[in-house]
Amino acid sequence: xxxxxxxxxxxxxxxxxxxxxxxxxxxxxxxxxxxxxxxxxxxxxxxxxxxxxxxxxxxxxxxxxxxxxxxxxxxxxxxxxxxxxxxxxxxxxxxxxxxxxxxxxxxxxxxxxxxxxxxxxxxxxxxxxxxxxxxxxxxxxxxxxxxxxxxxxxxxxxxxxxxxxxxxxxxxxxxxxxxxxxxxxxxxxxxxxxxxxxxxxxxxxxxxxxxxxxxxxxxxxxxxxxxxxxxxxxxxxxxxxxxxxxxxxxxxxxxxxxxxxxxxxxxxxxxxxxxxxxxxxxxxxx
Numbered sequence: 001x002x003x004x005x006x007x008x009x010x011x012x013x014x015x016x017x018x019x020x021x022x023x024x025x026x027x028x029x030x031x032x033x034x035x036x037x038x039x040x041x042x043x044x045x046x047x048x049x050x051x052x053x054x055x056x057x058x059x060x061x062x063x064x065x066x067x068x069x070x071x072x073x074x075x076x077x078x079x080x081x082x083x084x085x086x087x088x089x090x091x092x093x094x095x096x097x098x099x100x101x102x103x104x105x106x107x108x109x110x111x112x113x114x115x116x117x118x119x120x121x122x123x124x125x126x127x128x129x130x131x132x133x134x135x136x137x138x139x140x141x142x143x144x145x146x147x148x149x150x151x152x153x154x155x156x157x158x159x160x161x162x163x164x165x166x167x168x169x170x171x172x173x174x175x176x177x178x179x180x181x182x183x184x185x186x187x188x189x190x191x192x193x194x195x196x197x198x199x200x201x202x203x204x205x206x207x208x209x210x211x212x213x214x215x216x217x218x219x220x221x222x223x224x225x226x227x228x229x230x231x232x233x234x235x236x237x238x239x240x241x242x243x244x245x246x247x248x249x250x251x252x253x254x255x256x257x258x259x260x261x262x263x264x265x266x267x268x269x270x271x272x273x274x275x276x277x278x279x280x281x282x283x284x285x286x
Contacts, residue, residue, distance in 0.1 A: 013054040016040065016047055021130025025061065027111055028134045034061070074255065076239040076247070077102065077110065077126040078276060080231045081219075087115040087124070098124065102236065113137055113222065114145075114198055122147070122219035123227035126236075135251050136223065139197050142283050143223035144177055146194045147203055150216040152187045159210040163193075167209045174199065174206050188215070224250065224280035230273055237272045246277055252285075 017031035020040065025031060032049060034040055040047040041060045053059065059066045081087075085096045095118070102110055111133045113125035127133050135141055155163075166175040178194040195202060204214045220227045224247070231237055239247075248255045 013052040013057075016042065016051045016053050016059075017049075018131065019053055019059070020061070021134065025109065025130065027130050027137070031130070074129045074132060074244060074248070075127060076132075076244060077236045078225070078228070078231060078239060078272065079124045079126060079236040080227060080233050081116055081121055081124045082234040083119055083121050086118050087112050101234065102126065116219060117201060120217045120219065121233065122217075123222055123225065124219070125222055125225060132248070132251070132253065135253060140284075141251070142196070144194045144196050145198045145219060145223075146178075146192060146221035148182075148216075148218045148220050149191050149193055149203060149207065149214055150184075151189055151191065151207055151212040151214055153212055154181070154184060154189045155191075155210065155212065159212070162210055163206055167206060169205045169209050172199070174202055174209075176206065192220070194221075221278070224277045226276055226278050228272065228274060228276050237270050240272050240275060243272070243275055243277050250280065250283060252283075 017028050017035060020026075020031040020034070021028045026034075031040075035047050035049055035051075038046055039062050042051065042053055042057050044058070044060075079098060079102075081098060085098050087098055089097065089099050091097055098112075099110065105128055108128045110126040110128060111130055113127060113133050113136045116122070116124055125136070127136075136143060160179060163176050163179055166173050168174075174195075176193045176195050178192075180192045182190040182192060184190050193203060193206075203217055207214050225239075228237075245255060
């Protein structure tokens with residue numbers, strides 16, 4: 001057994017978790033968990049972390065054999081998430097989930113690019129490409145997220161300085177990379193903020209740290225992808241093929257699947273009416 005491990009871990013083939021992610025089973029981190037939990041086997045033997053596989057290897061997930069290794073045409077959905085919905089695939093409390101309203105995939109499954117809490121609305125990206133999801137979410141990629149936020153008071157210069165320079169919140173250092181005042185009166189003041197990671201409830205926790213309470217929170221941009229004004233709450237649209245190509249190029253990733261195949265799939269779904277990408281700085285090399 002030890003010799004088999006050493007042979008399969010010496011750089012031949014692709015990492016197993018990467019192959020499974022590219023098949024749309026989930027993110028690379030999720031696949032690592034599945035391997036650790038014993039849900040994946042290679043050629044009839046339980047898989048292990050770090051294992052590499054080739055096209056000739058037979059893979060099984062939860063006892064089901066994967067067919068011929070194929071590269072699915074990549075797709076991205078833009079969802080204008082409604083409040084009161086959760087991002088879990090199944091919710092123990094039986095609350096509405098975003099997956100209830102999504103189109104079915106013939107192969108693979110939808111993977112959320114990050115999450116939004118139940119009360120937060122706005123832009124949520126979903127894709128069938130686990131590698132793309134991983135790249136979009138990883139902090140080292142350098143993609144920021146922008147939110148429109150309504151709070152109960154106008155911030156003074158000191159509060160703005162703290163939010164930009166960094167605040168220690170429950171032992172974690174957090175900060176906005178940008179904050180801009182829009183308008184407001186009485187107890188309703190609107191700001192747009194940007195941050196790099198989007199930790200759990202980070203926007204709400206940052207404002208709370210300077211004595212402001214968030215009453216509405218809506219994500220309006222993820223990296224170069226904006227929430228289009230025509231996409232109504234609770235509805236989704238497929239990203240245009242040209243936008244898809246541009247996004248992969250920005251991330252320095254090869255597009256997977258034939259363009260003609262992707263175009264055919266897009267024609268059978270609701271395609272975005274307009275481009276949803278805005279100019280964006282070149283990302284750092286990884």
